Amino acid sequence: MSIPVLRARWLTATFVNWSFRPESVQALLPDELVVDEYEGAAWVGFTPFVMADVRFPGLPAAVPGLPSFAETNLRTYVRRRDGRDGLWFLSIAVACPVMLAARAVGVPYSPGGLGVRADGDSVSYAGSRWTDRASYRLVVRPGDPIEPTERDVWLTSRWRAYTRRLGMIWATPVEHEPWPLADAAVDVLEQTLTGTAGLPAPLGEPVVHFSEGVRHVRIGPSTPCAAGPGPGSS
Incomplete structure (x- = not known):
């Protein structure tokens, strides 16, 4: 990565991933991207977390970053x-209006009322987008740390995000330490995000992980991707 444009911490994250038929997800992607499959399925992740200490690089430690705020993304895995490979965001809800500036490079941020609360042995997330009222409520009980499997890493560790702007695909690189993952039991899961995005019912129950977070996130500049071969090319 070149010099990052932002640094941050991503904390109190839960990964809820459902499998779908690849054609159901491919229909939501731009032509330049194809579904990245795992064991023959496409996957869509619902990921609420806390953004903390967002700052421009080079600022002295004494200068505070933005106040912590909640963010929730609905993303799929593409090539x-x-x-x-990378992520394609079907939607992102954010509780910090400053982050809406990322729309300039095609990031689909929407403002919303979002919250994250730890209560005893459970963590609760809730939110609603102001633009279309898509909403969610999630309560999980984090379990013991796990040694991630190949699928766990595949679902949680991507190092670039793609967006589309001005008729081009743009790539934004990301670097951070590996996610420390734990099992998570779901007590409550209610959401309208997937239906609003145009997805059918998933193929089965979700795969769920919890992470206390990563503390050394570096987000690089977004750059346009060179045009590649079109659909059907070998």
Whole structure:
């Protein structure tokens, strides 16, 4: 990565991933991207977390970053036709209006009322987007730390995000330490995000992980991707 444009901490994260038929997800992607499959399925992740200490690089430690705020994304796992993998965000709700500036490079941020609360042995997330009233409520009980499987890593560790702007695909690189993952039991899961995005019912129950977070996030500049081979090219 070149010099990052932002640094942050991503804390109190829960990963809820459902499997779908690949064609159901492919229909929601731009032509330049294809579904990245795991064991023959496409996956869509619902990920609420807390953004903390968002700051420009080079600021002295004495200068505070933005106040902590909640963010929730609905994302899927994709590849460019040159094989480079990454995330495609179907939606992102955020409780900090400043972050809406990222719309300039196509990041689909929407303002909303969001909250994250720890209560005893459970963590509760709730939110509603102001633009279309899509909403969610999630209560999980984090369990013991796990040694991530290949699928766990595949679902949680991606190092670039793709967006579309001005008729082009843009890539934004991300670096951070590996997510420390734990099992998580779901007490409550209610959401309208997937239906609002145009997805059918998933193929089965979700795969759920909890993480206390990563504390050394570096987000690089977004750059346009060179045009690659079109659909159907080998």
